[in-house]
Amino acid sequence: MSPGALSRRDLWRMALRTTLLQATWNYERQQGLGWAWALAPALARIYADREQRRARLVEHTAYFNTQPTLASLALGAVAALEEQRASGAAVDAEAVARVKSALGASLAALGDRLFWFALRPAAACVGVLMVLGGHRLGALAMWACYNLLHLGLRVAGVGWGYREGPAVLGSALRPRLEALVRGLGSLGAVLVGLIVAVALVPGGDVRPLPYQATLAAGLVLGVITAQRARPSPTEWALGAGALCLVAAWMR
Amino acid sequence: MSPRLLAVFLLGGIAALDATPVAQTMLSQPLVTSTLLGLVWGNLGLALEVGVVLQILAASTLPVGARTPEDYAVGGVVGAGVALALGSQQSFEVAHHASAMLGVLAGMASATLGVPLLKWMRRRNEGLSRWCEDALRRGDEHALTAAQGAGVALAFAIGVATTAVWVGLAVRGLSGLAAHESLRLGRAWGLAQPLWIGLGLAQLLHAFVQRRLTRVALFGLALLAGWLVLMVGAS
Numbered sequence: 001m002s003p004g005a006l007s008r009r010d011l012w013r014m015a016l017r018t019t020l021l022q023a024t025w026n027y028e029r030q031q032g033l034g035w036a037w038a039l040a041p042a043l044a045r046i047y048a049d050r051e052q053r054r055a056r057l058v059e060h061t062a063y064f065n066t067q068p069t070l071a072s073l074a075l076g077a078v079a080a081l082e083e084q085r086a087s088g089a090a091v092d093a094e095a096v097a098r099v100k101s102a103l104g105a106s107l108a109a110l111g112d113r114l115f116w117f118a119l120r121p122a123a124a125c126v127g128v129l130m131v132l133g134g135h136r137l138g139a140l141a142m143w144a145c146y147n148l149l150h151l152g153l154r155v156a157g158v159g160w161g162y163r164e165g166p167a168v169l170g171s172a173l174r175p176r177l178e179a180l181v182r183g184l185g186s187l188g189a190v191l192v193g194l195i196v197a198v199a200l201v202p203g204g205d206v207r208p209l210p211y212q213a214t215l216a217a218g219l220v221l222g223v224i225t226a227q228r229a230r231p232s233p234t235e236w237a238l239g240a241g242a243l244c245l246v247a248a249w250m251r
Numbered sequence: 252m253s254p255r256l257l258a259v260f261l262l263g264g265i266a267a268l269d270a271t272p273v274a275q276t277m278l279s280q281p282l283v284t285s286t287l288l289g290l291v292w293g294n295l296g297l298a299l300e301v302g303v304v305l306q307i308l309a310a311s312t313l314p315v316g317a318r319t320p321e322d323y324a325v326g327g328v329v330g331a332g333v334a335l336a337l338g339s340q341q342s343f344e345v346a347h348h349a350s351a352m353l354g355v356l357a358g359m360a361s362a363t364l365g366v367p368l369l370k371w372m373r374r375r376n377e378g379l380s381r382w383c384e385d386a387l388r389r390g391d392e393h394a395l396t397a398a399q400g401a402g403v404a405l406a407f408a409i410g411v412a413t414t415a416v417w418v419g420l421a422v423r424g425l426s427g428l429a430a431h432e433s434l435r436l437g438r439a440w441g442l443a444q445p446l447w448i449g450l451g452l453a454q455l456l457h458a459f460v461q462r463r464l465t466r467v468a469l470f471g472l473a474l475l476a477g478w479l480v481l482m483v484g485a486s
Contacts, residue, residue, distance in 0.1 A: 019274040024383075024402035026376035033380050033402075037395045057395065058387050061380070068275055116313050120277070121455050124310035127282045131299050139286040139302070146277045188459035189466040190473040192452050197477025199448060204485020211445050218449020225450070226457035233311045233454045234321045238359050240450060241352075241443050248439035 005083060006045055006162060013041040014079065015158045018072050030065035035075070042079035046086045056082065059093055066104040067111025072154050074103040076161020077168045099166045106169050114177055118184035119146060125191035132198045149180075258291045259332035260415045263325055267410020270324035271369075272403055281305035281327025281358070288328070292335040297347055301334045301354045302327070304444060307451030308359065311458065319373075322365030323358075325410055329417040330358020336422045337429045349429045349436030352443060357421045365413060372409055376402055 021034035036057050043060075047053035066074060081099055085091040127142025135141075161168045199215060200207055207215075218240075225236050266279035277283060285302025289295035309323035334354025338347055379398050386394030429436065460466045 020272070020399050020403070022275075023272040023399045023406075024376045024379050025271060026373050026380050028377045029380050033383055033395065033398055037399050040395060054387060054390060054392060057392065058384060061384050061387065061395075117458055121310045121458055123277065124280065124282065124306055125455065127280075128303055128306055131282065131303055136295055136299065137286065139280075139283040142280065143277050143283055150276065185459050185461060185463070186466055186469055189456065189470040192456045192459065193470040193473030193475075194477045195452060197474050197481060199445070201478055201481040201485075204481050206482075211441075214442055215445035215449045218446040218451075219453045220449075221446070222450040222453020223457065226454050229318075232321065233451060234308055234359055234363055237308055237447050237450055238356070238363065240446050241356055241359070241439075244439045244443035244446065245352075245436075247442060248435045251438065 006042055006079060010041050010045050011076070011079075011158050011162060012155075014038055014075055015072060015155045017041070018068070018075060018154055018158070021068050021071055029061065029063050031068070031071070032061045032064050035064045035071070036060040038071075038075055039079060039082075042082060046079075046083050059096070062097065064100055064104055066108040067115060069115055069150050069154050070107040070111035070157065071104075072157025073161040073168050073173075074100065074107055076158040077103060077164065077166050078161075079158075080162050080165040103166065103169070110169075110174065110177055110181075114181050114184075115150065118181050118188065119149060122184045122188040122191060125188060125195060129191055129195050129198060132195060132202065134203065255292055256332075256336065256418070259288060259328060259336075259418055260411050262287060263328040263332075263414025264407040264411035266324040266328050267322075267406050267413070268403065270322070272406045279324035279327070281309050281323055281330065284324075284327045285331040288331045288335055292339065294335055294338060297334055297338045297351060298331045300351045300444075301331050301358065304355050304447045304451075305330050305358050305362075307448055307455070309362075311451050311454035313458070319366050319369055321359075321362040322369055323362045325365050325413050325417070326358045326362025328414050329361040329421070330354045332414065332418045333357040333421040333425070336418065337426060340426055341429060341433065343433065345437040346429060346433040348440040349433040352436045352440040353421070353425050353429055355443070355447070357417065357425075361413070361417045368409065368413060372405060375405065 017038035017040070021031050021038055023037075024033045025031060039060055040057065043053050043056050047056060078096065078100055081091055081096055085096065123142045123146040126145050127138040130138030130141050160173065164171050196215070196219070200212055221236065221240070222233070225231070225233065231239075262284055266284050269276055269279035282299075282302045285298040285305070286295070289298025289302075292298065305323065305327050309321075309327065312320045312323060331354060334350045337353055338350035341347070341350065379401055383394045383398035456470060460470070
């Protein structure tokens with residue numbers, strides 16, 4: 001098998017299969033099974049021998065976990081590595097496992113910050129801001145903001161990973177994604193400020209004082225409770241809701 | 252069964268799929284599911300009131316590391332579904348607020364109590380994973396596709412069933428309360444809505460700021476500028 005043997009169609013099939021990376025997520029192997037399933041088109045192309053292909057598939061069902069969108073990069077990189085292995089290069093199962101582990105950890109560290117801490121909340125803020133501002137299809141804007149990057153990286157990531165190989169994060173990609181995390185953090189802070197302004201003065205009509213005071217109380221409570229992981233924001237919100245019910249019944 | 256209720260249950264299943272097993276495209280976020288249900292039920296205003304509160308809380312809930320976050324995929328559908336079902340039985344404005352209050356509470360409760368169910372499903376997937384590996388070793392390459400399909404089917408079925416149980420129980424149990432105590436529930440909504448929005452926004456701000464003073468300054472400037480623009484624009 002010569003390097004560069006995977007066709008555009010193979011890479012596209014792998015990218016599509018990453019959508020089911022977490023279909024059987026479990027505590028033992030985490031994304032292991034989904035990973036093997038997504039890699040299967042590449043293994044089918046690289047290993048013509050059925051026994052060899054099956055052995056590789058079993059190897060790839062081992063533990064694997066990373067941020068699901070950026071997993072595309074690791075998938076492409078590992079496909080390139082498997083290609084070298086099949087062509088007789090000095091790559092064994094341990095080397096593949098080491099690359100998977102290293103890429104998985106690095107991509108999780110970057111991807112968690114990019115998608116869970118920055119892009120998802122920022123996209124949600126766009127949607128909420130639009131709805132509070134009177135645009136009824138804010139959900140569509142939120143969905144589009146998120147998926148432009150999420151689906152774009154998921155589809156293109158396999159190809160990038162395949163071209164760059166295990167050094168995919170050593171290229172110009174990491175600084176760009178890091179810059180994006182910083183930019184989204186600043187954008188998010190601006191969006192929260194705008195949401196508070198729109199909540200206080202919707203359409204130019206100032207809310208009554210009790211509403212402003214309660215919103216301020218919520219902000220203060222949120223700042224205090226954000227310092228600790230437990231109880232979760234939802235548990236605090238449930239407690240606050242129960243207090244509001246009691247207050248309404250006593251009034 | 253009403254087709255509108257059926258839409259709620261099916262959307263619960265679709266949201267449960269999007270949350271973790273399939274694609275993770277944010278289709279499962281409360282603002283999206285509330286908008287879809289609001290369009291189906293013909294009451295977008297009520298759906299969005301519930302959706303905004305649940306969305307802000309969902310966005311401040313982060314699926315990081317080993318922590319299993321609250322299940323806002325099903326919670327968002329349950330919240331909007333309960334509010335819309337209760338709201339469709341009442342015609343007064345105050346009952347609309349009462350429905351929103353009960354909807355958000357039902358959404359948050361189902362999101363919180365859904366965590367053990369998510370953990371149970373992930374443990375079931377361990378068995379599926381072991382079965383698949385054994386089958387692969389025996390030479391059955393199709394076992395991977397079968398296991399992936401079973402994982403998707405299980406998540407969808409649990410999403411539909413959980414949504415149906417929560418919406419069924421909440422609408423049955425709370426319709427009397429929404430009808431007879433709508434004034435008090437409406438007052439509670441007047442207090443709780445800004446409190447919840449403030450609480451969730453502060454959590455989001457904390458996640459964005461990451462101890463950087465420039466971002467705090469950006470927040471303050473945006474708040475001031477937004478407030479001025481809205482006030483000047485109105486006058």
